[in-house]
Amino acid sequence: MDKGRDNTGQVLQVLPVAIRKRFTEVFKDLSDVQEIRLRAGRPLIIIYGKCEYFLGINSGLTHSIEKAYYVSASELREAMDYISNYSRYAFEEELRQGYITIQGGHRIGVAGKILWENGRVKNMGNISFMNIRVAHQATGCSEKIMQYIRHGNGIYNTLLISPPRCGKTTLLRDMIRILSNGDGYNHGFTVGVVDERSELGACYKGCPQNDLGCRSDVLDGCPKAEGMMMLVRSMAPEIIAVDEIGSNKDASAVNYVMNCGIHVIATVHGLDMGEIRNKPVLGSLVKEQAFKRYILLEAGKIGKVSHIFDERGVVLYRQGCIVPERIVTDGVVSA
């Protein structure tokens, strides 16, 4: 598994000039930087490797808050100008959701004064907190599980289950890439991706910044249910991939897509199979055996697959146990 291409240069471009200068003195590139946190009147914090540092006032990184570089409110305004390309009006929807994706797929979370109207966030002003999350694509992380979802010339309808921050979106992204590009087992599939929160493709001006393969069509920023219907009608996909399904509308759309003969790969928040079965909306899909494979990620560990089940709940893979390849053929457990 590699970290993918280095596209961290775009992060520097959105930093205020004074901070950018310091960064270029400290870092050759930002490939090991995870996060950069800017807060008005507070020290600039960098998550580098797995450690937290302050940017030093005299350049370099430091653990001492006394020697830290403090970010001013005007620098945050400057950064906001760069992030929004001097066009606040063009990022209203993103600001409502609290983040903006920039070129390179990097995500910038913002916080400030919320303008609340008619029970919803109307806009955000006085942005005083910023979290720049540097995108690192984990290419190849799903290679080992692909054998469990392949089925003849197609794939099984698959549901990825995990608690938040365990890597299900990363895993789904890599599965999309492999399925779309094709590998030694399958020709490439036409994959339709509904990317409601721009997490899979991290689209910038409509172009995916993450590698989703050469046969993927991405509907960016589109509600999941509507997006799935649109893709079926417009792009003739063989597989539809969607992140974090959960509502009634999502479940109906998944059903509709499956009835059209299109395979679905989806993710959902959850701890285990029991929890998914008891969810009012998804539970019915599980009982109807709509999904043929369930990939469960281990809580608290990023990217670790703990179990893979089939539609009847038979364990096909358990972490630590080597399950022989081709133990399951066409849904029938042979061993």
Add this chain to the structure above:
Amino acid sequence: MIKFIGVLLIVSGGMLLGHYFAEKNLIRIHILEEFEQALQYIYGEIEYAALDIGEIFGSLAVRSRYCGGFWAYMYNRLLENNGGDLYSIWLDGLDNSTWAMYLLYEDKLFIEEVGKNTGSLDRQSQLHTLEIFKNRLEGIISAARSEYKGKAKVCHAVGAAAGIFISVLLV
């Protein structure tokens, strides 16, 4: 004969000078009309495509006859992300624009004001502000048009008269 040629040249020069000032007024109207079209274009791109302002300036750079250089300058400077807000870059762009010499002081103030109120507003306010600017500019252009014919006549007449006057003085 030489005197006659000299008189002819001076009178022609006066008339050309008068024509230049009349043309300057006409070019001012053309520039304002082009700027009005630019405002309409910006309005449309924001309303229907929500394009960012740099992209819009980039398109305007290709479409404009008089102000193309200004829009290209804006587009390039915004791409650089090298400090300064949009208004200060806009002012720099205006300072570097040759077409600005055809404008009146009030026109320049108006264009500066457009720059001050572009980019930093939310969508609804941005569109509303552009609408107000469009209406104001329409008023400025129609006033300039109605004054133009009279002004052009005066410029031509004053130019010719000045030429004749200087010739008489010299002869």
